[in-house]
Amino acid sequence: MKRTIILILLVLLSSIYFAFGPEVEFGTKTLGTDSYFVYGLHYPIEEVVPGLDLDIGFSAYQTEIAGPVYFGKPNPSATPSTNIINGLTLYEIRLHNNVMDIRYGDMGFYSKGIGLLLDSYTKYDAYAFDAKLLLFNPGISIHIPFEITSFVPLGYKKTSSLWWGGILWELPYNIHFDSTVVWESNSTINEVKKPTSDATDNEYKYPVVGLKTSVDFRAFDWKLFRLAPSLEFAGLSTRKFDHYGMSIGLGGRLSILDMIWFKGGGLWHYKDFIPGYFDFDYEYKKFMMIYHDDKDIKLPALRADSDSGFGWFLKGHFSLGKYVILQANLEWYQHISHYSPLLEGYLRVRIPEVNLGDFSAPEFFIEGNYYQNNFDFEKTFSEDWNNGLFNKNTRLSLGIIYPLALDTVARFNMEYNPGADGFDYNIMFDTDFKGLPEM
Numbered sequence: 141m142k143r144t145i146i147l148i149l150l151v152l153l154s155s156i157y158f159a160f161g162p163e164v165e166f167g168t169k170t171l172g173t174d175s176y177f178v179y180g181l182h183y184p185i186e187e188v189v190p191g192l193d194l195d196i197g198f199s200a201y202q203t204e205i206a207g208p209v210y211f212g213k214p215n216p217s218a219t220p221s222t223n224i225i226n227g228l229t230l231y232e233i234r235l236h237n238n239v240m241d242i243r244y245g246d247m248g249f250y251s252k253g254i255g256l257l258l259d260s261y262t263k264y265d266a267y268a269f270d271a272k273l274l275l276f277n278p279g280i281s282i283h284i285p286f287e288i289t290s291f292v293p294l295g296y297k298k299t300s301s302l303w304w305g306g307i308l309w310e311l312p313y314n315i316h317f318d319s320t321v322v323w324e325s326n327s328t329i330n331e332v333k334k335p336t337s338d339a340t341d342n343e344y345k346y347p348v349v350g351l352k353t354s355v356d357f358r359a360f361d362w363k364l365f366r367l368a369p370s371l372e373f374a375g376l377s378t379r380k381f382d383h384y385g386m387s388i389g390l391g392g393r394l395s396i397l398d399m400i401w402f403k404g405g406g407l408w409h410y411k412d413f414i415p416g417y418f419d420f421d422y423e424y425k426k427f428m429m430i431y432h433d434d435k436d437i438k439l440p441a442l443r444a445d446s447d448s449g450f451g452w453f454l455k456g457h458f459s460l461g462k463y464v465i466l467q468a469n470l471e472w473y474q475h476i477s478h479y480s481p482l483l484e485g486y487l488r489v490r491i492p493e494v495n496l497g498d499f500s501a502p503e504f505f506i507e508g509n510y511y512q513n514n515f516d517f518e519k520t521f522s523e524d525w526n527n528g529l530f531n532k533n534t535r536l537s538l539g540i541i542y543p544l545a546l547d548t549v550a551r552f553n554m555e556y557n558p559g560a561d562g563f564d565y566n567i568m569f570d571t572d573f574k575g576l577p578e579m
Contacts, residue, residue, distance in 0.1 A: 165548065168569075169201075169214065169265065176214040177202045182231045195232035195245065212290035215297045226290040241272045247299075249420070250283070252318060253354030253372035254391040254405045255453075258304075259416035263423040266299040278309035281320070300423065301326035304350075314358045322350035322418060327379075328430055329439070345383045345442045347376035347417065366395035370405075376413055376442065383442040385413030391453075401457040407473075408450050412442045415451065415473060421511075440479055449474025463490045479513035486510075488541075505541035507551075510534075530556060544569075 165180040182197020201214050212226035232245030247266050252258045267287035273279050285300035306320030329346045354372035361368075369392040377384040391405015407415060422439070429438035451473030458466045464487075471482040486509050493503040512534045520528035530536070536556035541549050551568045 171214055171216055174214075174216050177205060178214065180229070182229065184232060191235060191237045193232065193234040193236075195230075197229050197231055198227045199229040200227055212295065213287065215289040215295055217297060218289065218295045221290055221292075221295075223290075223292055225292050226295075228291065230288055239274045241270075243271070244269045244288075247285075252320060253352060253356070253374075254370045254389055254393075254403065255416050255419075256372050256374035256387055256389050256407065257322060257350045257352040257376075257416070257418060258320070259419045261302075261418045261422055262420060263300050266423075268299065272308060274308065274310065278307050278317070281306050281308055281318075302418065302422075314361070316356045316358065317354075318356070319353040320351070322352075324348035326426070326430070329426070345378045346439055347383075347385075347414070347442055348379050349377045349381075350418065351375045363398060364396070366393070366398075368393045374413070376417055378442065383412070385409060385411045385442060387413040387415060389415075399459055402455070404452070404454040406450065406452045408448070409473065409476070410448045412476075414440050414442075414476065415453065415471070447475040449476070451476070451480070463492075464488070477514070481515045481517070482513050483515040484511040503543060505543075505549075507537075507539050507541055509537045511536075 165178065165182075169176050169178050178199065178201040180197060180199040182195055182199075184193065184195035186193045188194045199213055200209050200211050202209055203220065208220075208222070210220035210222060211224050212221050213229065230244070232243070234241070234243040234245065236242070245267060247262050247268050250258050250261045263285075266285065269284040269286065270282070272281045282305040283303060285298060285302065286296050287299050289295040289297055302322065302324055304320050304322040306318060309317035311317060324347075326348075329348060352372060352374040354370055356368050356370045359367045359369065369390075371388075371390050373386070373388045375384060375386040387407050387409040389405050389407030391403065391407075394402045409415065417440070425437055425439045451471070453469070453471040455469045456467065458464070467484075467486040469482070469484045471480060473480040487507070489506045491504050491506065512529075512531075514533050516528050518528075519525070522528070534556055537553055539551050539553040541551055543549050548569065553566050553568060555564050555566070556562075
């Protein structure tokens with residue numbers, strides 16, 4: 141009888157658990173140069189009580205297939221735990237109301253102002269603590285990249301080397317002031333080999349300190365139409381402040397029905413400022429540069445011979461529910477010839493499930509991604525168009541996304557390989573299939 145009651149309770153609890161919509165994750169995760177196979181089960185609950193969101197679950201991992209199972213999340217700097225209590229995992233907790241928004245969880249996409257400094261920055265599968273406190277005016281904001289990996293004993297790890305903090309000020313007439321300092325704490329960036337043997341330290345430096353100050357005026361903030369002009373000043377500097385650049389720009393964001401977004405503007409840059417330096421690709425380029433010494437994929441550096449100039453950018457985003465997502469980005473900057481002009485685009489189309497009697501097909505997605513710096517418009521629209529579209533600066537991927545369970549998908553990819561001037565084919569599993577960066 142006792143066993144029957146326990147079984148009934150387990151079935152009841154399982155039913156309640158799955159009724160909330162759990163999320164499952166499994167697959168390979170790479171931290172630095174180490175690889176793990178991870179398992180996880182969790183579900184988010186919004187408004188547990190008013191103003192509190194919570195996402196808890198259970199996680200485990202292996203350092204090798206068929207090896208021992210450890211509980212918690214992988215942490216290269218800690219001893220793997222066999223204590224099942226450490227399987228209890230905090231995926232997200234958020235406390236939000238009119239005067240504060242405090243959140244720990246998976247990184248989103250971070251943009252400020254018109255994006256002269258922070259422009260859709262993120263790091264895949266990385267956690268952080270973010271807080272906005274408006275108890276007083278002005279208030280403060282902070283971003284701390286870390287992740288809790290176990291509770292007994294308390295274990296945590298740094299998930300990125302990029303930190304920032306700033307001041308927020310809500311002014312009359314719907315005007316918002318934001319001043320933020322960004323700091324790259326990884327000192328090995330400036331120890332990376334120079335691209336040529338005759339490049340000196342004074343000619344090739346990577347910025348590690350950034351500052352931006354912006355004033356946004358939310359002129360219209362309706363669902364039908366949103367318009368927010370913005371004025372932004374930003375600066376970049378090396379660790380010793382011996383190389384620096386700065387820029388000032390005027391632009392804004394426009395939204396129609398929250399389906400079509402445009403962000404654009406013009407700017408003037410002094411010396412070797414690099415617009416949108418901390419962007420969607422920042423962590424990827426940093427990783428390739430430090431760990432793989434990649435000659436083609438690396439962060440742009442500050443150079444002493446750069447000149448001042450003007451520039452502009454235009455970004456667009458169109459979404460039709462969960463069926464179509466289209467993004468495009470075009471940038472041009474005078475005297476920033478190491479990556480300007482820049483052209484990139486993304487398209488994802490959802491093909492719904494078809495069931496016509498004897499003929500049926502499952503739901504899947506078609507995805508395409510294109511990126512090229514130093515884009516040569518003249519060559520692209522000439523007889524040599526093939527070399528204009530596909531060269532050493534090109535990153536192109538085409539693929540099919542097939543849903544497996546919840547947020548887990550299989551990706552069948554075809555990626556352009558600039559070194560071989562051809563395509564590579566692979567199959568990957570994405571255990572956290574999410575949307576795209578907000579413009």
